[in-house]
Amino acid sequence: MKSKDSGNSSTKLKNTLKNALIVSCQPVSGGAMDDSPYVVGFALAALSAGAAALRIESARYVAAVRAATGAPIIGLIKRDLDESPVRITPFLDDVAALAQAGADVIAFDATDRVRPVTVEALTQAIRAAGKLSMADCSCIDDARRALATGADFVGTTMSGYTGGPEPVDPDISLIAELRQLTPNVIAEGRIRTIEQAQAAARAGASCVVVGSAITRTEHITAWFRDALNEAYEPAPVVLAVDLGGTKTMASLVQGGEVLDTVVLATDRSGSPEGWLAAIADATTVWHGRYTAAGIAVTGAVRNGMWRAMNKATLGIEGEFPLVACATELLGVPVVAANDAQAAAWGEFKATSDGSDLVFMTVSTGLGGGIVSGGRLLQGVAGHFGQMWGPSGDNVPLESRICGPWIAAEAKRQGHECEPREVFSAADAGDAWAVAIIGGVARRFARLCCDIQLAIDPARIVIGGGVGLAPGFLDKVKAEILAIGPSAMPELRAATLGPRAGIVGIADLAL
Structure with missing residues (x-):
């Protein structure tokens, strides 16, 4: 049974974490920052900029940070086990070590997988140590089970990490689902931008954890490096066609720049097959230079099918499989759209506001x-x-x-x-x-x-x-x-x- 002082302390801590930013100071294992002075430095820097709490891995780093600040600490221990996929605070001894090191909240993997210790046993051990518990969940069912054992917080930490390819974006929908169970939802996992953090808060998270985007120099550097590599790579060349009621323009376009253009009259008495054949003939010399094609046409395009909106402009009977025919004729993937819609998109992309x-x-x-x-x-x-x-x-x-x-x-x-x-x-x-x-x-x-x-x-x-x-x-x-x-x-x-x-x-x- 909790004492009155313990209950007041828990309520105070929950209020401190409400609407808060928590910074996870977990260096890359074996990296240049994987040492106590760096972890403490990251923690103090985050707190000085407005973070309300910290998420720290290992009893050693929790103790080092606790010696430097009285701010709330969510502590955890990561282990790679042969007999279980559970990595976050898998043992009861881990709970005791984190509590002794000075953690205020102890996080643990609450997923429904083969595990050395049950979720209920971990929750009880954390409560017995006088600490609050954070159940790192992968789905709504994990959260239900954890809350039933008395977990204080549920987090989205494990979403996307229990099998299959790792997602890129945070699981905002899971945050909203957890909020239906409890107000004590901690959003964590792949939150890398300001917009994603705001989306997590608006979905119902009581507080938001940001880690790699703030404290892992290696990850942030890699993100920027990959983005710049993509930007500096030559843009693909596209065969772009504007098939109008009077004339047809075909161009090679790379990165928004028109490299070459050919213009031919549109035979309004002809057929879609004939217009496509004329385009293919006029651009034969470019074959092999482009890897994709786009065709803008007068009329409506839906699901690759082309139909006339005004047969006085171009007479098309019924629906014509524009994308399928053009793909077969040109030998590259083809996208088709209405010509005015394509122009609207071109103007939108060309303006900066x-x-x-x-x-x-x-x-x-x-x-x-x-x-x-x-x-x-x-x-x-x-x-x-x-x-x-x-x-x-x-x-x-x-x-x-x-x-x-x-x-x-x-x-x-x-x-x-x-x-x-x-x-x-x-x-x-x-x-x-x-x-x-x-x-x-x-x-x-x-x-x-x-x-x-x-x-x-x-x-x-x-x-x-x-x-x-x-x-x-x-x-x-x-x-x-x-x-x-x-x-x-x-x-x-x-x-x-x-x-x-x-x-x-x-x-x-x-």
Whole structure:
């Protein structure tokens, strides 16, 4: 039976560890720091910076640290046993040694494996020594059994270490599960970043243990070395294709830089098989230079299948197995996405602020892409051109906001010309051209205002032959000012120009 003073001491210690950072000062065995002065130095440095407690391995190091500070210490002893996989404080003698050395909390392996001493016996021995116990668990069942024996704390220390490949990230979900059993949850294991520590706290951990990321110089050095080696390795070369309704662009891309490009006209009367064959023929000279391919197409791509959203742009009957056919034809792994979505991703990767964006390309059609929370939304997300306009004539918006409509409207008024010639005529002040371009800008401005209200992106990036035509963006901005919307969209010209889709699909391919 616990004395009143013992109970008060336990409560005080638990309060000290609540919402706290615990630093594990365990040097690499046999490493340059594996000596008492270094362990004590790490411990005092951690405490001076705000750590509330320490996790120390071996009775020798616990005693050395205890002589230097009165801060709470979680003590443990590691052993490599032939007859059991249990390594953390496997024996009752270990409990006695740690208690004598000055540990306040004694940690032990609480996993359900072959073991020299039962979990219940260890818990009772720790309590008899007047110390608190920490059960290092691998799963929710370990914690249930440990708590049933009277363990004071349960930790996630053993998650990922009882078989199979070692995970990279901490087990945040286990923290949340343990929190349903007890408020005394200690998060430990593979917590290497500030964000991971915060995630552990938000999942319900009473306190968080960080070890290697703070006190193991060898591990931290290796992490940075590996990261730099990866950065300094030559980036893989990707065959990136932007298959549009008017032209097809194929490029070799390495690390976001376009190395070489070929452009060919898209035979709109052809078929997907024919378009892929034309791409393969045009890029034969590059075969062997790239290790992956990305294909951006007009229309929707889901699970590798391609279908038309507007057959007037490219006529595709039913669904076409784009990824499978392209992989067989090119002989490398292939990723496919909608062209505007790929361009949205390219623009997102090309900018440094990382803010959410909507990308819209106004060209043969009207496409779009959305990057939200740093993630590209795929499927049909961003197909703004397929939305219905306010005219009530049951035609999608892109039928009146695109290059073909500009040319068709000019022809209807007796002017046989391409969209760029209509823009030139508008710049020259020709009334018929001013009216055509003004109408497109007005409709597009309303769409931008609607998108701002629906999605509220930090910016709307405009690309495409029409979108980037001289003066068009200024006309759209003027129309938005005239509307005076309650939420003003921030319009920007695409920084990558016509390369946005190429750069974006190349990155997605990797």
